Amino acid sequence: MGGIEGVNSRIASIQSRMIQLQGQQATTTTGATSAKTGAAPAQGSFASQLRNAVAANQGTDKTYKLNSKGIPEDLVAYGNGKIPPTALGQVGDTRHKLWAPAAESLTKMIDDAKKDGVKIGITDSYRPYAEQVDLARRKGLYSQGGLAAKPGTSEHGWGMATDLDLNSDALSWMRKNGRNYGFVENVARESWHWAYRPKS
Structure with a gap:
């Protein structure tokens, strides 16, 4: 998958994973902690999700517009x-x-x-x-x-x-x-x- 289609797919994948992560954090946060501290999300959670999403897409086949000599x-x-x-x-x-x-x-x-x-x-x-x-x-x-x-x-x-x-x-x-x-x-x-x- 290449071009805009591939980028849109990756963005959708990252958004989906972030929504899942937010749901998991909401269920694990205790009432006392959230009342006192506001229950800030775990540090690095966005970076972790982004890294995992990029890694998951690295193996996808990409295509390029090549000239007559095979150079992109x-x-x-x-x-x-x-x-x-x-x-x-x-x-x-x-x-x-x-x-x-x-x-x-x-x-x-x-x-x-x-x-x-x-x-x-x-x-x-x-x-x-x-x-x-x-x-x-x-x-x-x-x-x-x-x-x-x-x-x-x-x-x-x-x-x-x-x-x-x-x-x-x-x-x-x-x-x-x-x-x-x-x-x-x-x-x-x-x-x-x-x-x-x-x-x-």
């Missing part, structure tokens, strides 16, 4: 390597960032792999344009046998690709499960490079 149109407006911090999300508790939906999905994937006893690390994520230029200078262009995309064309520059630290077990897990989280292995010589593919 809201990112295209910024430009490759020029994505603002407000459009990026942090991956778990790492220093790495990706386009916010990709970061959310990668965080969940890493957590789920950990539950399966598999460790997935990250070595690279969003790459600003200046870093793309530096990488191309140091490692050469992929089209010429190097390891870097032409600056301004990198999937990292859209915040939609990550380089992962994978041992053989983790690589096997990724090849089996990555697509379930929207990540695909799409560079022949780089088993560590995984691109995020949002649904259109």
Whole structure:
């Protein structure tokens, strides 16, 4: 569910939970307490309900309007390597960032792999344009046998690709499960490079 419809659904869910919570508080408040103190609601109850509602909706499938190259149109407006911090999300508790939906999905994937006893690390994520230029200078262009995309064309520059630290077990897990989280292995010589593919 996406767009306004999805937002309205989430708001309705939060409102419903708040009404339930208020009803529960009303039944547990004693007459003496309410007479003396006004029975203020438990601290953090709104924050807890909001957090739970957001968490419950994180797994919902979202769709995005993509251009002919599969890039979300809201990112295209910024430009490759020029994505603002407000459009990026942090991956778990790492220093790495990706386009916010990709970061959310990668965080969940890493957590789920950990539950399966598999460790997935990250070595690279969003790459600003200046870093793309530096990488191309140091490692050469992929089209010429190097390891870097032409600056301004990198999937990292859209915040939609990550380089992962994978041992053989983790690589096997990724090849089996990555697509379930929207990540695909799409560079022949780089088993560590995984691109995020949002649904259109």
